[in-house]
Every structure is written in C-alpha cells, then in structure tokens.
Amino acid sequence: MKVLVPVKRVIDYNVKVRVKSDGSGVDLANVKMSMNPFDEIAVEEAIRLKEAGKADEVIVVSIGVKQAQETLRTALAMGADRAILVIAADDVHQDIEPLAVAKILKAVVEAEGPGLVIAGKQAIDNDMNATGQMLSALLGWSQGTFASELDVDGDTAVITREVDGGLQTIKIKMPAIVTADLRLNEPRYASLPNIMKAKKKPLDEKTAADFGVDVTPRLEIVKTTEPAARSAGIKVGSVDELVAKLKEVGAV
C-alpha cells in the first residue's frame, strides 16, 4: 500500500507573527518557514506504517511556492520515499485555499493510487481544518479526523479520535483519509546523514495547471489584526476588594 501525505510550508511556530501594515494578511517576507507541525506528525505516522510493514511507499506532496521543496526535503529526510511539488503560487503570501488544495490532492491520489492519505488536521497558519474533510468528500472515501491513534488492518482502520469530552474510537473502511491530531505520535528529527540521503530521493515538480485545477481564491480576506495587547492588571488589598472589583466589571 502507498501512503500519501500532504505537507504544508507554514510560518515557523517559533516566529512572532507580524500583521502587514495594510491588514491584508501576515508578513511572510524573510520569515523563517517550516513544515506545519501537524503534517510532521502525519509524515511520522506514515513512516511508522512503513516500518511496521503495513505500507510499501510513503509519498509526500506539497502545494504552494517553489520553496516548499525545502519542506518536502525535510519529509524525505525523516524517511518519506519520494516527493511531489505542485507549484501553484509564485508569491509566498498567496495562500491556496482548502478546496483548491483538495482538488489538486484528489488528482494526485488518482494518479498515484494510494490506499491511505494521512494529513495534518489543520495548518497552523490559517487553522482552516478543512482540507482532509474536503478531500474525503471529493473522493468519496472514509474519513477519520483528529486521530490520536491509528491502527490499519487490511481493509479497515481503527481510529481513536480526540473529541470534546473524551476519546471516540471508530472503525472505517479503507481507502481512507486520516487527519492527525497532536498526540498521534512524536515525530522524529531529521538527522544529518538522512538530510544528505534525502537529496538523492526523487522530487517531481508539477503545476496546478497540470491537474487542471483553478486556484483562484474564492474567499476574500476582509481584515487581519494583531491580538489586542493585554492591559496592565491591578493589585487588590483584600478579598472584599477583589469581589467588589469583579462585580464592578460584571465578572461575577
């Protein structure tokens, strides 16, 4: 079985995000970018399936600007077998919306024939949490979202999902789309020997047009703002004063 893992190049989670002065989005020029952390977990899970003998090949795909090949190289260094880069934008600020991504992924799935797609549950840049579900709908495949455990057994997969109030275990038919939650696994680090080996692994370049997908945005960004700055607190002298203050602001 082949496993396909879509990975997104996003602003690094350590970077302090700055909103562009015109409010059209976040400033990404000369900012450190790295693989979406949920996608790292997805890549790790796919590699573990291969190591367990349940998958034969791990293919990673990224959709976006040309520089996303760095992200793919990281996935290859972790242990993926080959990569597909779909160039769909030439400006890092141009985000490809979930529906367009899902359509491109559907075409990639049809071309590659994987038995399983493992995606991050969402990307940390826009937090859309939509691509996996849309891909499932487009393909008519089963979906297991927010997976914290995955057990593939022949034609079925048992998935533990993190839902409000606890864990839900479901059994779904393969082929399937699984989206990875934070606790699915702890992804490995790319070691230097594997970074060097990854350079020799195949990386195919395609464009969105190759798959006949129109990536024109359908959503309009109305406004982007920084979170409101926290205002300074005050010190109170007694419990009575605290209760009075809380009542004053209507908190109790």
Place this chain on the structure above:
Amino acid sequence: MFELSPNTHYFSEDHTAFRHALRAFVDKEITPNVPAWEDAGRMPREIFKKIGDMGVQGVICPTNLGGSNGDFFMQIVVSEELSRCGAGGVCASLGSHSIGNPPIVNHGSDDLKTRVAMPVIAGDKISALAITEPGGGSDVGALRTNAVRDGDHFIVNGEKTFITSGMQADFFTVAVRTDAQKAGHGGISFLMIEGDTPGLGRTQLKKMGWWASDTAHLTFDNCRVPVTNLIGQEGEGFKNAMMNFNAERLTIASQAYSFAEVCYREALAWAQDRQAFGKPLSQQQVIRHKLVDMAMKIDAAKTLTYDIVYRHIHKMDPLNVHIARTSMAKITATDTMQFCADAAVQILGGMGYMQGTASERIYRETKVLSIGGGTDEIMRNLASSQLGI
C-alpha cells in the same frame, strides 16, 4: 541577538536544514534536562546515542565511517546549536569525541577506525582526549607519561588530568612519550587506550563550572597497551596534536560567542520586562548601551570566526596566518563571552546571582574557555610567533 538570514557563501540548504532539526532537538531533548545533568555531574549514555543518531558526532567524518562528510561550517552549526542550551559542561561532554576521535579518523589504522572511531560516531561509545598532565598543559613538549615497548605491547605509566568525559569514556586518545631519548616535541606518540585497561585509574574532579561534564584525573599504572593501538606513526604525536588544536580552537570560539548570545538574549528579555523608575530597564540609557556593547562584540566575534572558517575551507591563506588568526579569534570570542556574561549578570541584578539563570551558569564557565584548548597567553604567544612579530 538579531537573527541574520544565512550567508549563502558559508551555509548551504543542508546546513540550514540540519540547523533547524538540531535546534528542535536541543530545545526538546537537551535544554530541559540541563539542571538535572548539572546536579548529577555527568550525562546519561542515552543522550550520546541520541545525538549519534542525529549525526552530530560524525558531522565532519567520512561517510565510510558512518559520518556525513560535512565541511567545517557543519561543525560550526553543531557547536552553535548545542551551545544554545547554555551549559558548557553539556557541550564539552557531548563534544569530547571532537578532540578524541579525529587523530584516529585521520591517522588511525583500519582496525582502530572500525573498533573505535565508528562506534563513537554512532554514539554507542564515548571518546576522550588525554594530553594535559599535572606537570604541564599547554607545554605539550614537556609531557612525561611514558610508553615503553615490551614485545607487542607498550607499558604505559604516568598521569593525565582535566580530561573531559574522563569518567565515562570508553576510549582514550592519549599523548605519551614513546622515545625517552628525545626531549621536547620529538618522541611523542598517540596511543588509543581502552577504558577498561587494567591499571587505569579515574577520579572525578569538581569544578567551578561545567558541572555536567565528568572531568577526570587519570592514572596509568603499568597499563599494557597493544602496539597496534598506536595512532599514526611513532613520534608524530606532537604534529597530530597541533593539527587537532586548530579545529578545537575554532569550535571553542563558536561556543564562546554562542554562550555570549545566550547571555545577551536572557539579559535583553529581562531588561525589556523589568520595570525600574517607571519604565523598562531596556529604556534606561546605561542598560541599553550595555546591551548594544554585547551585541556588537558577539557580531564581531562571530563574523571573524566565519571568515577564518571560510578562508580555511578555500585554502586562501598560508598555514601560519590561519593559525595566528585562529588563536586571535579564540581570544576575541572568549573575551566576548566574559564581557557578556559579566554584563548579563549585572543587568539581571540579584536574579543574575541566583542559580537557575543561564547567565549565572555561563558566568562560572567563562574561564574554562579562556584556558582550555590553549590559554589566552599561549594564544598570544602563538599568534606573535606565527606572524613573525
């Protein structure tokens, strides 16, 4: 410190990719464990294996020994990223292979490469370098530990001290005098001595800083060492030791400005947060000037080190100029570290005197880098002689 995008003359995509992976690794696997390791006075074996798996020990070693054949900038990446944990003892302990292993990698027999270099590169074994003796450190020519030939063995007697990873090391690369007739630099050879050799004694030394490093005093009492453990040619030890020193000094320089940077970041964060007289410390002129002085020196030390590494890789200078500039860069970087540790503790005030801040630890670790790998005084002597002053 301001984060510059990588200068592409120095750092390729491989360097950057490894830097990112290593930074995540250090943040998670090393930095949170520093206090426990400092208290324990040694590092757990598992962490050597973990960094072995990351490729750290083999970063500049040949691929047929399990290394990655990286250039010296890859070593700089390793040194800078490990140093971000802010604990010199951790870096020294994890880095003892970088001085213990090269003589074997560069001059050792195939047997030594397979038996010693490879498991060290894999992180399964720990390697240490033993040159300094109670009677002499920088004066390598004066060393007294002797190895007398007895059939197919050497009988080794003597003492070595201040040996990083000395308590845990499985393999020691030991400078010994194999020819008693030759005084000074001649007659010195390198022997690989296994940690479990009968007659080898170890005592842990307590230190001002570097607590996580199991630094030891070693005694050799009629240790029988097979002649096949001779590293390179007999009598070539001094030359090999000197070749080792240049790389070690550049690594020390990169550690020193990286620790300075840890101090700078801690002091800056504190100064921006701490209020005094109605505004943050960083808005008080005396403090902000001090912070700029720190950034200025770090930037200069780092830029100088990069330049020397680049010019060395591209063989742009005669060896004497390289040795002189390396010596000067070591002093520049360790002076920077002293300055920044001092300034950071001062800016942190009472907090800087408390254990638990990186600056407090680094303040105790400034001296070791101005002494180890060649003292400031030796560095100035060496630079002046190499420059023909």
